[in-house]
Amino acid sequence: MFHNLLVLWGVLFGFFTVCVYSNTNSQDVTALNVxxxxxxxxxxxxxxxxxxxxPCGDSWKGIKCSGSSVTEIKLSDLDLSGSMGYQLASLTSVTSFDVSNNKFSGDIPYQLPPNAKQIDLSNNGFTNTVPYSVSQMSNLETLNLGHNKLSGQLTDMFNKLTKLKKLDLSHNSLTGNLPxxxxxxxxxxxxxxxxxxxxxxxxxLLYTPVDDLNVENNHFTGWIPNDLKSINxxxxxxxxxxxxxxxxxxxVYRNRGSGSSSSGGGEKSSVAKGLTIAGIAFAVLFLLGILIFCCSRKKRSKNSHLLEDDRFDKRKSFSMFSSRDLTKDMHSDYDGLKSTDSPAIIDIKPVQKSPSTGFKSLSGRLQSFARRSTSVKAVSYALADLQVxxxxxxxxxxxxxxxxxxxxxxxxESGKILAVKKIDSSLFQGxxxxxxxxxxxxxxxxRHANVAELVGxxxxxxxxxxxxxxxxNGSLNEFLHMSDDYSNPLTWNTRVKIALGTARAIEYLHEVCSPSVIHKNIKSxxxxxxxxxNPRLSDYGLATFHQRTSQNLGTGYNAPECTKPSAYTLKSDVYSFGVVMLELLTGRKPVxxxxxxxxxxxxxxxxxxLHDLDALSKIVDPALRGLxxxxxxxxxxDIIALCVQRESEFRPPISEVVQQLVRLVQRSTVNMDLGLSRHSSNSSSYREDLQSSRRLTDF
Structure with missing residues (x-):
């Protein structure tokens, strides 16, 4: 009897030991199940x-744990296909995520393990571009997206990735300039x-410590900088x-170490070193010249700023760097601040401080301006040209x-068509x-794929x-509320795509831009x-003016707490976006x-x-005809209901809204056949638009 009790006690002890020490975090289990x-x-x-x-106690394939948390997911070369679900962001303890050499396709999951140090998605069939959630992964050390089918431009999303040591984007179809x-x-x-x-x-790349670089077979122009010729x-x-x-x-970074230039790298290392030394000498002389000029200007006027010119006061035009700025094509010549003619490209690039060059002697105003101007490109247009x-x-x-x-x-005259926003002059008083x-x-x-770009x-x-x-194609408001009997309504899946793209634009403003940008005027x-x-959000970055006017209040888009312009918050934007989603759902105007x-x-x-299925079917836009x-x-x-709650603290952050819309898309069981809202002005263009829209088989 005593022996049986010992056996039973041993079994129970083993059972509870497994339960206590082997059970995986439930959040991790759910994410892996999905x-x-x-x-x-x-x-x-x-x-x-x-x-x-x-997963931890039963040794799931490719899963490694620490305690009850999943820390590594290594699923390379397993012929996996399909998608990876929508809960990867829940895997907060994962530091290594490797699904390379599989058969995945479609977009890279918008949310990846947020604290990962190594991400390897190489050798798959991923399309579209790099998701913006990567911009928040500040612990990332290795990111390998090589050998996929990525396309489009890279946006300025690398500001927070200061720990990134290796980045592989090779063998894709990415375009545009390097961010x-x-x-x-x-x-x-x-x-x-x-x-x-x-x-x-x-x-x-001169401002990075890169020492192993491959840029072969692109469309790069200009010169290979001398400082990059000494690396591999x-x-x-x-x-x-x-x-x-x-x-x-x-x-720029100096003394990168020895290396060799190949396949068009240009010149021998001795020549490169000579040019580098010459460049240093030139830079020192250049800086001395600036210092002398600065001192002489300071004597003339205590109120003057470094490198400013009286021409600006005479022309009453705001001053910016001209296209020949501090780093134009990495030349060291500088023509000073200029008033711009029309059209003239403004390209303000970052000025990196280096203790070895004595660059700290530049004025505080210039340094501050350079630090907050990571990539500014606009075109100055003359008033006379715009009048014509x-x-x-x-x-x-x-x-x-x-x-x-x-x-x-x-x-x-060139055929270009642009939209000119003429700001009320009264808003500049005082x-x-x-x-x-x-x-x-x-x-x-x-800069974001779902944001209307300022061009001038x-x-x-x-x-x-x-x-x-x-x-x-006009605005979403025109599509929903100003169509005629000959127009085709937006299909349901197109509406979801518009909602998701707009949410991603707002997420970029709220959570990628630093400091955060509150839109304050989100409407269809x-x-x-x-x-x-594809949606393109406009009217962003103008909150300063919205502080001075109450005309946009009470339009049906404003959150209950917004009784005055200064009351807007990030959560107020979420409310306004919820109203836009209601428009997409019902086809009705906010008021x-x-x-x-x-x-x-x-x-x-x-x-x-919104939570009554029978009632919900009656408020859906009749133009959808039940399709x-x-x-x-x-x-x-359900997502709308979260966004339009009266209490702002209960509304989700926009990143959560994005995640839920992505989840909705991934769960969708219908074919992604996108529709057009109306005919174009000519039939051939309409057919082109229709063909283009049907190529978009995923969101």
């Missing part, structure tokens, strides 16, 4: 389960960019300029009127003279104008649609006096019906 269920090919994942289980935030990669040693379609120069660099298959490269500017292009701001060219000004359509300059600098740095500005004779891309008329019906009194306010009327997935609509309504 991942397993999202895969379409998973026969080699031994031990994995679709629900429950104990200026590469200069923030202060730990970068290895960079592989070969076999893409990158353009522009590689000068920004492969550079063939580009359009390099001939002859010796100009000396490098101050603030807009027919002297004729009523026939008026595209719309907002709370801070009017927007006009500008047609130029404002500091540099305010418009600061706004242009701030807005110009904002005008500041002459008391006029202040911002110039944006023109979208011939500020969401434009490109030819493929509609033509409706019965109980239905005039969209939020008040729709909110009680939607009821489960998708129900989940969409």
């Amino acid at each position: 991942m397993y269920n999202s895969l379409t090919s998973k026969s080699k994942l031994s031990g994995w389960k679709s629900s429950g289980g104990d 200026q935030s590469f200069a923030k990669l202060s730990s970068l040693r290895t960079l592989y960019l070969q076999n893409n379609q990158f353009t522009g120069t590689i000068n920004v 660099i492969k550079s063939g298959g580009n359009n390099w300029s001939s002859g010796p490269s100009p000396p490098s500017p101050p603030g 292009a807009t027919g002297n701001f004729a009523p026939a060219r008026l595209l719309g009127q907002g709370s801070i000004g009017r927007v006009y359509k500008a047609k130029f 404002a500091p003279p540099q305010e418009f300059s600061d706004i242009v600098v701030s807005i110009s740095k904002i 500005y005008c500041a002459e004779l008391g006029h202040h104008m911002l110039i944006y891309e023109y979208f011939r 008329s500020n969401i434009f649609l490109d030819l493929e019906l 509609d006096s033509s409706k019965p009194r109980s239905e005039e306010c969209l939020v008040r009327w729709a909110t009680p019906q 939607y997935d009821p489960k998708s609509v129900s989940r969409f309504a």
Whole structure:
């Protein structure tokens, strides 16, 4: 009997030991269950389960743990396909995530393990571009996205990745210039960019400590900087300029170590060293010249700023660096601040301080301006040119009127069409003279696939104008509320795509931009649609003006707490976005006096019906004619309900809204056949738009 009790005690002890010491964190288990269920090919994942289980205690394939937390996921070469689910962000203890050499396709998961140090997604079939969530992964040391099908431009999303040592983007179809935030990669040693379609120069890499670089087979131009010729660099298959490269500017990394240039690297190491020494000498002389000039100017006027010119006061134009700025094409020549002619590209690039060059002697104003100007590109337009292009701001060219000004359509002789926002001059009364300059600098740095890009500005004779891309498809407001009997309504999946893209734009403003940008005027008329019906959020970065006007209050988009412009917060933007989602769901305006009194306010009327399936089916836009997935609509309504809560503290951050919309898309059971809202002005363009939209089979 006593022996049996000992046996029983041993069994129970072993059972409880397993329960206490082997059970995996439930959050990690759920995330891995979701991942397993999202895969379409998973026969080699031994031990994995679709629900429950104990990844740490049962030794699931590729899973390593520390205590009860999953710390490593290594699933390379397992013929995996499908998707990886929508809960990877829950794996907060994972430091290594490797799914390389599989058969994954579609977008890279928008949310990855947030604290990972190593991410390897190479040798798959991932498309689209690098997700913005990567920009928040400050612990990341290795990111390998090579050998996929990524496309589009890289945006300025690398500011916080100061621990990143190795970045591999090779063998994709990425385009555009290298982002200026590469200069923030202060730990970068290895960079592989070969076999893409990158353009522009590689000068920004001078500000990184990279010593293993491959940029072969792109469309790079300019020179290979001298300081990069002494590292292990492969550079063939580009359009390099001939002859010796100009000396490098101050603030770049020196003494990178020995290496060899191959395949078009250019010159022998001895020549490169000679040019480097010459560059240093030139830079020192250049800085001495600035110091002498600064001192002489200081004697003349205590109020003058370094490198300023009286021409600015005479022309009453705000001052900015001209296109020949401190680092133009990495030349060390500098022509000083200039007033701009039309059109003239403004390109303000970062000035890196280096103790060895004595760069600290530059004025505080210039250093401060350079630090906050990571990549500013805009075009200065003359007032006279804009008057011609807009027919002297004729009523026939008026595209719309907002709370801070009017927007006009500008047609130029070259055929280019732009949208000109003419800001009400009364908003500048009592404002500091540099305010418009600061706004242009701030807005110009904002770059995102779902944000309408600022392409220019005008500041002459008391006029202040911002110039944006023109979208011939118009705004979401026009699509939803101004269509005619000949228009095709937006399909349900297109509406979800518009909501997700807009949410990502807001997430970029709130959580990627530093400091955060509160939009304060999110509404359907500020969401434009490109030819493929991708949303482009406009009117951002103008919160300063919204502080001075109450015209935008009470439009149906403003959160209950926003009784005055200064009351706006990030959560107020979330509320406004929820109202836009309600428009997409119901096809109704936020405020509609033509409706019965109980239905005039969209939020008040729709909110009680969002969780009632029967009622929900009755408030869905009739234009959809029942062609939607009821489960998708129900989940969409759940997200709306969270966003439009009266108490701001209960509304989710926009990143959570993005995650839930991504989850909705991944759960969708209907085919992603996108629709167009209306016919284009000519049938051939309409057919092109339709073909373009049908190519978008994923969000």
